[in-house]
Amino acid sequence: MNENTARTIYLASAYGFSAQWKRLLLPEFIGALEALGLEVWEPFARNGQVNLAEPGWAYRVAQRDLQDVRNADALFAIVNGTPPDEGVMVELGAAIALGKPIFLFRDDFRKCTDSEHYPLNLMLFAGLPEVEWEQYVYSHLSEISHPQKALARWVQS
Numbered sequence: 001m002n003e004n005t006a007r008t009i010y011l012a013s014a015y016g017f018s019a020q021w022k023r024l025l026l027p028e029f030i031g032a033l034e035a036l037g038l039e040v041w042e043p044f045a046r047n048g049q050v051n052l053a054e055p056g057w058a059y060r061v062a063q064r065d066l067q068d069v070r071n072a073d074a075l076f077a078i079v080n081g082t083p084p085d086e087g088v089m090v091e092l093g094a095a096i097a098l099g100k101p102i103f104l105f106r107d108d109f110r111k112c113t114d115s116e117h118y119p120l121n122l123m124l125f126a127g128l129p130e131v132e133w134e135q136y137v138y139s140h141l142s143e144i145s146h147p148q149k150a151l152a153r154w155v156q157s
Helices: 021-025 028-033 043-047 059-073 084-095 120-125 140-143 150-156
Strands: 008-012 039-041 073-080 102-104
Touching: 008 028, 008 043, 008 059, 008 084, 008 102, 021 028, 028 039, 028 073, 043 059, 043 073, 059 084, 073 084, 084 102, 084 120, 102 150, 140 150
Parallel strands: 008 039, 008 073, 073 102
Antiparallel strands: none
């Protein structure tokens, strides 16, 4: 990687579907990730200039988002909800299949699991190490920059 080129991270979330969430929540996550020196690829900003009246718009958006997942260096997914947003789950599955580093954020206190060991569907943890997977899971915005957590270590590697 060129020293002058920031690593890219795809921000998978459902927050772009709501005007309130887009205005209030997305900027906090984008800011926290950019503070680490990352170039954040937020799909609603990158691929949101779509004419919804135009035939085929949904296919084009999905293809662009998938291409961004392919091209990004890593993926940060907000996995709130029970279950989490299905589009975010597809993006995570693609990133896992591509061998991308993934990082999960969940501050939703509700249980969403099929395992006593993991807080979410066990298949999401196929993309994380078996030992110390907790270092890749975030439950508070302030943890994103924590130097002992996986994202900050990945940025510095």
